[in-house]
Amino acid sequence: xASMDAFRNNVRxxxxxxxxxxxxxxxxxxQQIWAGRNRSxxxxxxxxxxxxxxxxxxxxxxxxxxxxxxxxxxxxxxxLEQEMKALGCRPALYDIGLWMFGxxxxxxxTEEQKQEHIPKIVRGEIRWAQGxxxxxxxxxxxxxxxxxxxxxxxxxxxxxxxxxTQGDKSDWIFCLVRTDPxxxxxxxxxxxxxxxxxxxxxxxxMELINGDHEFCQTFFDDVKVPKKNLVGKLNxxxxxxxxxxxxxxxxxxxxxxxxxKEEGDIVxxxxxxxxxxxxxxxxxxxxxSQLSLHLMSAQAxxxxxxxxxxxxxxxxSDGGLGLTMKYMSTTEQQRKDELLLSIMGNQGxxxxxxxxxxxxxxxxxxWAYNKAHTIAGGTSEIQLNIIAKKALNLPS
Amino acid sequence: MxxxxxxxxxxxEDTIRDFLxxxxxxxxLRQIRDTQDELGYSDELWQQLTDLGIPSIxxxxxxxxxxFGFKGLGAVMQQMGRHLTASPLFATVVLAASAIExxxxxxxxxxxxxxxxxxxxxxxxxxxxxxxxHPLNTDVRLEDDKGKLTISGEKAFVLDGSSADSFIVxxxxxxxxxxxxGLSLVLVNRDSPGLTIERxxxxxxxxxxxxxxxxxxxxxxxxxxSLGEAYPILQQVLDRGVIAMSAEMLGGCQEVFERTLxxxxxxxxxxxxxxxxxxxxxxxxxxxxxxxxxxxAVLKALxxxxxxxxxxxxxxxxxKTLMNDCYQKITNEAIQMHxxxxxxxxxDIGLFLKRARxxxxxxxxxxxxxxxxxxxxxx
Ligand SMILES: Cc1cc2nc3c(=O)[nH]c(=O)nc-3n(C[C@H](O)[C@H](O)[C@H](O)COP(=O)(O)OP(=O)(O)OC[C@H]3O[C@@H](n4cnc5c(N)ncnc54)[C@H](O)[C@@H]3O)c2cc1C
Numbered sequence: 001x002a003s004m005d006a007f008r009n010n011v012r013x014x015x016x017x018x019x020x021x022x023x024x025x026x027x028x029x030x031q032q033i034w035a036g037r038n039r040s041x042x043x044x045x046x047x048x049x050x051x052x053x054x055x056x057x058x059x060x061x062x063x064x065x066x067x068x069x070x071x072x073x074x075x076x077x078x079x080l081e082q083e084m085k086a087l088g089c090r091p092a093l094y095d096i097g098l099w100m101f102g103x104x105x106x107x108x109x110t111e112e113q114k115q116e117h118i119p120k121i122v123r124g125e126i127r128w129a130q131g132x133x134x135x136x137x138x139x140x141x142x143x144x145x146x147x148x149x150x151x152x153x154x155x156x157x158x159x160x161x162x163x164x165t166q167g168d169k170s171d172w173i174f175c176l177v178r179t180d181p182x183x184x185x186x187x188x189x190x191x192x193x194x195x196x197x198x199x200x201x202x203x204x205x206m207e208l209i210n211g212d213h214e215f216c217q218t219f220f221d222d223v224k225v226p227k228k229n230l231v232g233k234l235n236x237x238x239x240x241x242x243x244x245x246x247x248x249x250x251x252x253x254x255x256x257x258x259x260x261k262e263e264g265d266i267v268x269x270x271x272x273x274x275x276x277x278x279x280x281x282x283x284x285x286x287x288x289s290q291l292s293l294h295l296m297s298a299q300a301x302x303x304x305x306x307x308x309x310x311x312x313x314x315x316x317s318d319g320g321l322g323l324t325m326k327y328m329s330t331t332e333q334q335r336k337d338e339l340l341l342s343i344m345g346n347q348g349x350x351x352x353x354x355x356x357x358x359x360x361x362x363x364x365x366x367w368a369y370n371k372a373h374t375i376a377g378g379t380s381e382i383q384l385n386i387i388a389k390k391a392l393n394l395p396s
Numbered sequence: 397m398x399x400x401x402x403x404x405x406x407x408x409e410d411t412i413r414d415f416l417x418x419x420x421x422x423x424x425l426r427q428i429r430d431t432q433d434e435l436g437y438s439d440e441l442w443q444q445l446t447d448l449g450i451p452s453i454x455x456x457x458x459x460x461x462x463x464f465g466f467k468g469l470g471a472v473m474q475q476m477g478r479h480l481t482a483s484p485l486f487a488t489v490v491l492a493a494s495a496i497e498x499x500x501x502x503x504x505x506x507x508x509x510x511x512x513x514x515x516x517x518x519x520x521x522x523x524x525x526x527x528x529x530h531p532l533n534t535d536v537r538l539e540d541d542k543g544k545l546t547i548s549g550e551k552a553f554v555l556d557g558s559s560a561d562s563f564i565v566x567x568x569x570x571x572x573x574x575x576x577x578g579l580s581l582v583l584v585n586r587d588s589p590g591l592t593i594e595r596x597x598x599x600x601x602x603x604x605x606x607x608x609x610x611x612x613x614x615x616x617x618x619x620x621x622s623l624g625e626a627y628p629i630l631q632q633v634l635d636r637g638v639i640a641m642s643a644e645m646l647g648g649c650q651e652v653f654e655r656t657l658x659x660x661x662x663x664x665x666x667x668x669x670x671x672x673x674x675x676x677x678x679x680x681x682x683x684x685x686x687x688x689x690x691x692x693a694v695l696k697a698l699x700x701x702x703x704x705x706x707x708x709x710x711x712x713x714x715x716k717t718l719m720n721d722c723y724q725k726i727t728n729e730a731i732q733m734h735x736x737x738x739x740x741x742x743x744d745i746g747l748f749l750k751r752a753r754x755x756x757x758x759x760x761x762x763x764x765x766x767x768x769x770x771x772x773x774x775x
Binding site: 267270280281289292299300304310316321384392393 | 660
């Protein structure tokens with residue numbers, strides 16, 4: 001206990017003297033520090049903050065020190081997270097490799113693979129993309145067709161991946177590919193790491209309903225990949241993918257908390273758009289009631305997260321609570337978005353409205369973008385299927 | 397403060413679960429209902445619970461409190477919700493004894509609390525007026541005619557009202573409807589001249605009453621707390637009550653949900669278990685999500701009482717609103733998924749449905765708490 005308090009004090013002191021003032025403001029999307037060969041910083045402070053965190057290994061607080069990580073215990077990492085939150089420190093690095101792929105590689109990779117990739121992730125030198133989905137393989141991921149042919153010293157890749165987040169800006173992509181077309185669906189799949197700089201790879205952005213171009217269709221046309229880039233056993237990629245899934249759920253909650261901070265305070269927006277009486281009470285009682293229900297539910301979802309953590313820490317089973325989190329937080333986010341839009345009336349119908357503040361314009365854009373939350377990373381319907389089976393033991 | 401139960405609290409929960417399932421299964425509530433039992437609960441059961449120390453659960457140490465805290469109370473309330481146990485725990489211990497603990501003089505405490513822990517005194521908080529819970533709108537008057545104090549007016553939905561030995565009555569000493577200032581709490585014996593007790597027959601079979609006060613004479617010694625200054629105490633009492641009731645509802649809701657899952661796994665139509673139908677699976681999964689969310693709100697609220705946190709009122713309103721909506725939803729779905737059997741009195745599902753609707757009204761429905769939450773948050 002005492003040593004934890006001492007740790008907390010050290011962390012706080014360190015953050016206070018090392019996190020520049022400008023990096024203690026709520027993060028906005030354009031100022032995020034994404035990993036990669038072409039990494040860029042919007043200002044000197046953000047570079048400084050990133051480098052200081054990187055050098056302590058705190059970009060990946062719980063990863064082993066030998067690979068450049070922070071070597072913290074889960075409890076220590078929680079303290080770091082709490083102290084960063086308390087000071088309002090921005091995350092020092094954004095990367096799918098950091099959130100999803102790295103943890104899975106630490107679990108499944110060979111020593112050589114870890115040596116090659118993990119330090120670069122911690123140091124933000126490589127940006128990773130996820131290559132799972134395909135035009136005809138979405139929820140039914142195991143229907144994927146991208147082919148990896150064994151050519152002796154390398155695999156030859158042909159096929160198309162869909163939805164590759166930031167595919168055009170990523171350096172490497174971790175892919176599920178078919179290595180045995182004759183085996184039953186899930187058994188002929190392998191997990192392969194592909195350098196996007198390779199000849200024959202091409203990521204083309206697709207435009208989304210909010211005008212963003214973050215997602216790509218990625219084409220592989222006779223791309224050569226060395227054998228050492230196979231993670232896990234040949235034809236056993238499904239196990240690696242399943243392990244990775246649990247980190248993906250974490251990522252979804254990180255993502256929605258980022259969005260949260262970009263928006264204006266919904267209570268203030270409501271006051272401005274629907275009006276208040278002389279004592280500051282919203283004059284539209286229906287909006288007021290919907291607002292309360294949203295804030296209450298969002299609050300309770302946070303308590304669920306803490307309860308989940310406390311249960312895990314005590315070594316108790318979570319009774320299925322963990323499986324509910326993605327469905328609940330993404331659904332609630334969309335409820336909020338719809339409420340916000342209706343509160344703003346005709347002002348909420350454009351995302352280039354000169355009369356709106358930047359935060360308000362963002363809210364409208366997010367309303368459209370956040371429709372993706374209940375689709376990406378396993379649709380809501382798939383989540384409900386899983387809950388029915390795993391948490392409720394309903395027959396199939 | 398953690399939301400997870402500690403070892404002693406787990407042990408308490410196990411003890412109560414075992415005790416209630418053997419001594420007070422849901423069938424005993426049927427008996428109370430069918431015989432239109434005067435008390436609306438089993439006194440024998442209450443004496444047994446007293447032997448287990450349950451009335452002392454919240455008491456301060458000097459009154460032999462058990463030190464299980466509010467999470468301990470929550471565990472007991474949940475089990476009572478699961479078994480639909482009728483008992484004076486809520487009205488006497490959670491509400492009335494809290495008012496005494498927080499507002500009464502040392503002398504009053506010495507006189508009243510030991511009797512409560514010994515199972516010899518039952519009390520009831522007479523608070524609501526009209527059709528909805530709204531304590532600030534209290535209009536039952538405490539008139540002061542040159543030192544002669546009298547109460548006049550009507551109270552409704554007084555839980556355990558037809559059986560309690562005495563009432564703690566929320567009255568207005570001065571000010572107008574809606575004012576926080578001017579509210580007082582007065583202890584009134586059920587036999588007081590001018591007090592008429594009309595038992596109501598609510599659909600959960602438990603006892604409640606409307607009270608009519610016609611110039612009921614009281615003295616200053618009967619005041620709990622200072623004249624006109626009851627509101628801050630009342631708020632604390634009600635936060636405890638709201639959170640404890642939410643815990644009872646959580647237990648009931650879990651029970652009726654589990655019974656429904658059991659039916660989905662068991663019942664066959666079209667040659668398969670009905671639980672294989674995705675239309676039902678998804679609804680069951682959504683209920684589970686809502687239930688887990690409400691559970692988090694209730695556990696958080698209980699732990700905020702334990703740590704005496706300044707946001708107890710906010711947590712109380714969150715817990716009650718989410719639990720109200722959840723219990724309403726899940727009891728309706730439970731009936732629907734049981735098909736025709738769901739609307740027979742043969743199954744217990746209907747008993748949960750009825751208790752749900754009563755508990756939703758107890759200490760505020762969702763509209764009340766959403767409004768209160770908005771006020772507490774300045775919009
Ligand atoms: C913003 C965003 C980012 C993404 N990022 C990536 C990425 O980086 N890498 C990557 O590989 N993929 C990514 N994806 C793809 C994502 O994983 C898929 O979109 C998702 O799995 C759903 O597949 P689908 O879009 O083909 O929809 P479909 O699977 O075709 O689903 C269509 C509808 O049918 C429903 N449905 C399907 N199966 C069932 C069932 N068994 N029971 C009930 N209903 C069902 C679905 O719930 C949905 O409502 C991303 C998607 C989005 C939107």
